[in-house]
Amino acid sequence: MRADPIRRFLAEQDPPTPCLVVDTDVVAARAREFRAAFPGALIRYAVKANPAPPVLDALVAAGAGFDVAGPAELALCLARGAEPADIAYGNPIKKPRDIAFAFEHGVREFTSDAPDDVDHLGRHAPGSAVSIRVVFDAPDSVTPFGRKFGCEPAEALDLVLRAAALGLRPGIAFHVGSQQPDVTAWDIGIATAAKLFAEAGAQGIAMTRLNLGGGFATAHRTGVPSLDAYATTIAAALDTHFPGNRPELLLEPGRVFVADAGLLRTEVVLVAQRGERRWVYLDIGRYNGLAEAENEAIAYRFEPVDPPGGPSGPVVLAGPTCDGDDVLYQRTPYQLPLALRTGDRLDVAGTGAYTASYASVGFNGIEPLRTYCLGRWGDV
Numbered sequence: 204m205r206a207d208p209i210r211r212f213l214a215e216q217d218p219p220t221p222c223l224v225v226d227t228d229v230v231a232a233r234a235r236e237f238r239a240a241f242p243g244a245l246i247r248y249a250v251k252a253n254p255a256p257p258v259l260d261a262l263v264a265a266g267a268g269f270d271v272a273g274p275a276e277l278a279l280c281l282a283r284g285a286e287p288a289d290i291a292y293g294n295p296i297k298k299p300r301d302i303a304f305a306f307e308h309g310v311r312e313f314t315s316d317a318p319d320d321v322d323h324l325g326r327h328a329p330g331s332a333v334s335i336r337v338v339f340d341a342p343d344s345v346t347p348f349g350r351k352f353g354c355e356p357a358e359a360l361d362l363v364l365r366a367a368a369l370g371l372r373p374g375i376a377f378h379v380g381s382q383q384p385d386v387t388a389w390d391i392g393i394a395t396a397a398k399l400f401a402e403a404g405a406q407g408i409a410m411t412r413l414n415l416g417g418g419f420a421t422a423h424r425t426g427v428p429s430l431d432a433y434a435t436t437i438a439a440a441l442d443t444h445f446p447g448n449r450p451e452l453l454l455e456p457g458r459v460f461v462a463d464a465g466l467l468r469t470e471v472v473l474v475a476q477r478g479e480r481r482w483v484y485l486d487i488g489r490y491n492g493l494a495e496a497e498n499e500a501i502a503y504r505f506e507p508v509d510p511p512g513g514p515s516g517p518v519v520l521a522g523p524t525c526d527g528d529d530v531l532y533q534r535t536p537y538q539l540p541l542a543l544r545t546g547d548r549l550d551v552a553g554t555g556a557y558t559a560s561y562a563s564v565g566f567n568g569i570e571p572l573r574t575y576c577l578g579r580w581g582d583v
Contacts, residue, residue, distance in 0.1 A: 208226055208228075208577050208578070209224045209226055209466045209577065210466075210550075212224055212575065212577055212583070213466075213468055216575075216583075218468075218573065218575065219573070220468050220469050220470040220486055220487075220548060221467060221468065221469045221470070221485075221486050221487040221491065221492060221572060221573070222467070222468055222572070222573045222574070222575060223465055223466070223467045223492065223554060223555070223558055223559050223572055223573070223574045223575070224465065224466050224467075224468070224574075224575045224576075224577065225253065225255060225257070225258060225461065225464050225465040225555050225574065225575070225576045225577065226464050226465075226576075226577050226578050226581075227257050227258060227260070227261040227464070227576050227577065227578035227579060227580040227581050228261075228577075228578035228579055228580075229463065229464035229578070230258055230261045230262065230265075230460055230461055230464045230555075230578075230580075231261040231262070231264060231265045231578075231579070231580070233459065233460050233461075233463070233464065234246070234248070234261070234262055234265035234266075234267045234460055235265055236430060237430065237454075237456055237459065237460065238265075238266065238267070240430050240431065240433075240434040241434060241437075241452065241454060243451075243452070244451075244452040244453065244454050245268065245291075245451070245452065245453040245454070246266075246267045246268060246454055246456065247267070247268045247269055247270040247289070247290070247291045247293070247312075247453060247454065247455050248262050248267045248268070248269050248270060248455075248456060248457060248460055249270045249293070249417055249455050249456065249457030250269055250270065250271050250272070250276045250279070250280065250457075251272055251276070251457065251557075251560055252457030252458055252460070252461050252462075252556040252557055252560065253457075253461040253465070253555055253556055253557075253558075253559065253560055254276060254279060254560055255559070255574050255576055256279070256283055256582070257576035257578075257580045257581050257582050258461060258576065258580075259279065259280060259283040259285070260283055260284075260580040261578070261579070261580040262460070263283055263284050263285055264580065267289075267460075268285065268286075268289030268290060268291065269285050269289065269290050269291070270290075270291050270292075270293040270417075270455040270457075271290055271291070271292055271293070271294075271305075271310075272292075272293065272294040273294060273297070273301060274301050274304045274305070277290060277292070277304070277305055277308060277310065278308075281308060286309075287308055287309025287310055287311075288309065288311070290305075290309075290310050290312070291310070291312040291313070291314070291414075291453065291455070292305050292310050292312065292313045292314070293313075293314045293414075293455055294314070295314050295315050295316040295317065295320060295336055295352055295353075296320075297320070297323075299323045299326070299327055302323055302324060302327040302328050303327040303328075305328070306327055306328040306329075306331065310328075310331075311328070311330075311331045311332060312331065312332050312334075312453075313328060313331055313332070313333045313334070314333070314334045314335075314336050314376050314414065315333050315334070315335060315336065315362065315366070316335065316336040316337075316338075316352060316353050316354045316359075316362070317354070317362075318361075318362065318365060321333065321335075321362055321365050321366050321369065321371070322365075322369070324366070324369070324371060325366070325369030325370065325371055328371075329369075329370055329371075330370055330371065330372070331371055331372065332371070332372040332373075332374060332412060333366050333371045333372065333373055333374070334373075334374045334375060334376035334412060334413075334414040334453070335354070335359045335362045335363050335366065335373055335374070335375055335376065336352060336353045336354070336359075336376040336377065336378070336414075337353055337354060337355070337356055337359040337375060337376070337377050337392075337395060337396070337399065338350065338352070338353030338354060338355060338377075339353075339356070339377060339391060339392055339395045340391070341379045341380060341383070341385075341388040341391055341392065342379075342383070342385035342387065342388050342391075343380065352378065353377070353378070356395060356398070356399060359375065359399055360399055360402050360403060363375075363399065363403045363408060363410070364403070364406060364408065367408045372412075373403070373408065373410055374410050374411065374412030374413060374414060374450070375396040375399050375400065375410065375412075375413055375414070376413075376414035376415075376416060376453075377392040377395065377396060377414070377415070377416060378416030378417065378418060378455075379392060379416065379418040380418055381417065381418055381457075381458065382418070382420045382421070382458065382500075382501065383418035383419070383420055384420045384427045384428065386428050386432055386433055386436040387436065388418070389415065389433070389436055389437050389440055390436060390439075390440040390443075392415070393413070393415075393437070393440040393441060393444050393445075394440070394443075394444050396413055396444075397444035397445055400413075400445070400450065410450070411450055411451055412450060412451050412453060413450040413451070413452055413453070414452075414453040414454075414455070415437065415452060415453070415454050415455075416454070416455050417454070417455045417456045417457050417458070417459070419433055419456055419458065419459040420458070420459070421458055421459055421462040421463055421553055421556075422553065423501060423502055423503055423504055423553050424502045424503075424504055425502075430459070457556060457557075458556040458557065460556075461555040461556045462553050462554070462555045462556040462557075463552075463553055463555065464555040465553070465554045465555020465556070465558070466550055466551065466552055466553075466554060466555075467487065467492060467550070467551040467554040467558060467572075468508070468548055468549070468550055468551075469485045469486055469487040469548065469549050469550075469551060470485065470486045470546060470547070470548050470549075471483060471484070471485060471543060471544065471545055471546060471547045471548070471549070472484045472485060472486050472523050472545065473545060474543060474544060474545065477519075480517070480518075480519050481516060481517065481518050481519070481541075482518070482519045482520075482521055483518045483519070483520055483521070483539060483543060484521050484522070484523060485520065485521070485522060485523065485531075485549065486523050487522060487523075487551070487572075488521065488522010488523055488524055488529040488531065489522055489528065489529050489530075489531065490522065490524055490526065490529060490562070490563045490566045490567070490569070491522070491523075491524075491562045491563060491566070491569045491571070491572055492554075492558045492559060492561070492562050492572040493522070493531060493551075493554075493558065494557065494558075494561035494562070495557050495558075495561070496531040496532065499531075499532055499533075499534055499535045502532070502535050503551045503552070503553065503554065504551065504552050504553065505520070505537065505539065505549045505550075505551055506549060506550045506551075506552065507539065507540060507543070507547065507548070507549055507550075508547075508548040508549065508550055509547070509548070510540060511540050511542035511543060511544070511547065512540070512542065513540060513541055513542045514540070514541055515538040515539055515540050515541060516538060516539070516541045517536060517537065517538060518537050518538070518539045519532065519533050520532045520537055523567075523569070524566060524567045524569065525567060526566075526567075558572060559571065559572040559574045
């Protein structure tokens with residue numbers, strides 16, 4: 204991340220905390236790097252990661268498309284200049300009227316994993332491409348999806364045949380889970396998809412589209428594979444499981460485009476000794492920006508802005524609300540200066556994704572996380 208423009212803005216403007224600052228130049232550069240790693244693939248940015256209009260503007264300029272989860276995200280992307288042909292409706296859970304809305308606005312790419320939804324697509328989005336999302340036993344990601352999405356491979360084949368019978372154009376989709384550090388997960392998914400391609404082909408359905416989803420991890424307190432490592436593994440898996448006949452790829456990156464482009468600044472509200480443990484309460488918590496700290500899944504980096512000096516010691520980090528669950532880290536070890544006091548500020552790096560977009564609207568009267576966007580497409 205180019206930290207200088209962000210920290211320069213924070214030093215000069217000193218905005219009230221908590222706030223998120225995103226460098227849109229970094230977003231655009233990351234999108235270009237991703238496109239170069241996956242030449243020829245259809246890139247659909249997962250809008251849910253960060254839907255700030257300047258972020259979308261940067262990605263439109265970089266030539267990315269968009270993966271939307273509902274009508275509001277679709278309308279936002281269209282308003283920022285995205286072409287309907289570059290938008291995929293990736294949420295398998297959608298109302299029939301939302302399908303009709305998307306189709307009326309030119310969307311022709313959908314994802315599904317249930318018979319009723321396939322029927323709704325056949326009725327309200329005739330002739331569209333539909334990726335049948337299959338569930339498989341992938342290595343656990345940092346924030347796995349569980350069993351909410353995807354169908355078993357045997358059911359997926361049934362849905363492929365059902366979609367084709369309705370005049371839809373079926374393909375296969377899978378998702379290895381968000382923040383997936385194990386590159387072998389994609390090999391497992393591609394192998395599963397290849398079997399379904401072959402089984403559908405044996406029944407006269409020639410599929411051409413494979414949706415690899417997202418899940419590309421970014422580093423926080425521990426390292427993750429490079430983008431090249433992901434791309435190399437995926438290319439090798441395609442060569443192995445689709446020899447001589449690669450399908451068209453569609454990818455839905457989110458976090459990997461925006462996480463490292465953002466930095467969150469927070470202020471210490473209170474420091475208190477609770478028995479043998481020192482608690483540091485921040486003005487950012489699980490409900491106003493750090494939702495991914497639930498179950499301590501994402502361990503962010505906290506750096507004092509003006510270190511007070513002296514030794515550091517262990518802390519429990521918690522948010523500002525009156526909810527007892529608004530605790531960030533009790534088990535994950537953190538060390539902060541013992542001299543830390545009310546009013547001191549901390550920077551949280553790698554927070555451009557799934558922070559502002561996850562923040563609640565008005566819980567305890569706390570406003571949504573304020574976001575400032577810098578760079579060529581910035582709004583400040």
